[in-house]
Amino acid sequence: MKLIKLLIVVILVSSCGTKNKDTVAHKKDYNKYLVSNEIETTSKYFDLWNSKIRPDSMQLTSFGVVGGEYNRYFQQTGDIKFLKKAEKSLKKAVDIANIGKPGFYRSLARNYISQHRFKEALLLADSAAAIGGDFNENQSLFFDIHMELGSYQKAEQHLDSLKxxxxxxxxxxxxxxxxxxxxxxxxxxxxxxxxxxxxxxxxxxxxxxxxxxxxxxxxxxxxxxxxxxxxxxxxxxxNDNAYAKKGIAWIVFSNDKNAKEAIRILDSVTKTYNAPDYFLLKAEIADYIGNDLVRTRNLDEYFTRVKNEAYGDMYNAYNLGLYVGETKQYDNALILAQQEVENRPTPESYSWLAYSLLKNGDKEKALEVMNTYVYGKTIEPALLYQAAEVYKANGKSERVKELKGELIGAIYELGPGMEKQVHDL
Structure with a gap:
């Protein structure tokens, strides 16, 4: 499960900090938010606009409104079907729009960002900018996409244009x-x-x-x-914000060292929120306390959910961690890491490539990738740990010592399950 822990950290955190040893979270503060309310995924407003859409419909406003509502339902439920329905509505709006087309291009691009279809999002952003429209909105979208693609110099140029x-x-x-x-x-x-x-x-x-x-x-x-x-x-x-509850669960787990309570919080979330990664986080926490039943049940739930082809590349990074740390499918990990580098050439993607190469026995190539694309280009603790393992395998003791010092200061972010691994570097 070590790689699952690393993967959770890549998503949850991005830089080093000092752990507060005092208990921070208290049930009386958040218990009232753990009631599982059924999420409304329709409304009179939605029904009104949705009713205007017919197979031969040219109701541009309807497609835009309905697409926005589907996106909102996705944010509230984590259910991928709503993100795909939003995509369908926005694609229709793009097809029929004569006025306001750049705005629909941008909305569809942001939908693709959510789906990790970054290169397709960039093409839509180019289309929006070619027509014109709101300059600041176009530049903001370019910045967001280039940050996701690891094109940091281009991202900075777009940011400078917005001052x-x-x-x-x-x-x-x-x-x-x-x-x-x-x-x-x-x-x-x-x-x-x-x-x-x-x-x-x-x-x-x-x-x-x-x-x-x-x-x-x-x-x-x-x-x-x-x-x-x-x-x-x-x-x-x-009151139903799943992300905030996940954040509190991490504090309860990593800072307060109360794993059972962290799982209780997350259990309340996953009754109505469907994103697969929440089950993976529960599996990590259960692994830390040796509860194999809860760990296995949540891993199974994760695997079942990500089989849905609608997710596309959204969970590639999580699956990489599982291939390397859980199922030991190192060949599959390498293939997926190469795919991620193609889709999204960021330090994170290259770090997984280097780590997969290491696990496949090519430590020299792993070192080359880590030196070229990762070291000095990120401060994310999970990636620094991967780098430390690559350097250790190649006998680079001074660099391992340097990274170990940074990682010891990032135990809160890495999670308590990683403390021993860091000290053993």
């Missing part, structure tokens, strides 16, 4: 850029400014986005109490 310190969208992207560069203090500073702007606007969506992202960044910085408080703020706005 507007009064704009919420610019501030959150500037925060993301500084996080990529490893400047966590500046990242938090800009996110706090964005939070203030969101609160001033009284936009619940912007406040929710600000609180959950700040909670993540505070966790990276070792400010666990601040992280916890902001997840609670998010739940005050959206």
């Amino acid at each position: 507007n310190m009064s704009d919420f969208g610019y501030m959150i992207r500037l925060a993301k850029w500084n996080d990529y560069k490893g400047d966590l203090d500046t990242t938090i500073n800009f996110m706090e400014k964005a939070r203030t702007k969101a609160e001033t606007s009284k936009s619940k969506d912007l406040m929710l986005w600000s609180y959950t992202n700040l909670a993540d960044y505070y966790g990276h910085a070792g400010r666990i109490q601040d992280s916890y408080n902001h997840y609670l703020k998010a739940l005050e706005i959206d």
Whole structure:
């Protein structure tokens, strides 16, 4: 399960911090949010617009509205069918639009980003920009896509074209850029400014986005109490927010060392939220406390769900971790890692490629990939651990020592199950 733990960390966290040893989470704060409410996936508003769509429909507004509602249902339920239905509606809108076409291109591109279809998203962004439309929206979309593709120089150019310190969208992207560069203090500073702007606007969506992202960044910085408080703020706005509950579960597990309670929190989430990775996180936590029954049940649930072809490449990174750490299918891991590099040539993808090469016995090639594409290009603890293993296999003791020092300071982010592995490097 070691690689499952690494994979969870890649998704949950992105930089080093210092663990707060004090218990932070308390049931009285969050128990009221653990009631499993059935998620509404229809409304009179949705039904009205959906009723206007017929097989030969040219109701442009209907397709746009319905696509937006399907996307909202996906965010609330984690059910991939809604993301695919949103795609279908938006593709129809793109096909029939004469006015406002760039906006539909951008909406479809963001749908593809959610599906990890980044190169297709870039083609749609190019189409939107070729027509014209909102310059800032186009540049923001280009920034987001190039960050996902690992085209950081291009991303920076698009970010520079947006400079507007009064704009919420610019501030959150500037925060993301500084996080990529490893400047966590500046990242938090800009996110706090964005939070203030969101609160001033009284936009619940912007406040929710600000609180959950700040909670993540505070966790990276070792400010666990601040992280916890902001997840609670998010739940005050959206009682059913699965992401905020997952964040609290991680604090309960990694900081407070209460694995059973963390699983209880996640169990309440997965009653109504369908994203496969939540079951994988439960399997990791169960593995830490030696509960093989819960571990196996949740692994089986994960495998069952990701068989759905609608997920496409969305869970490639998770599957890589399982191929290497759980099923020992090293050949399949290498094939999938090569596919990920083709789809998304980021330091994360290359790190998995190097790690897969190592597991397939090609430590020299693994070292070459790690040196060229990963080392010095990321500060994510999970990737640094993979790098340390590659360097250890190649006898690079000084570099292992350097990375081990950084990893010891990132145990909260790596999770308690990784502490021994780090010390054994």
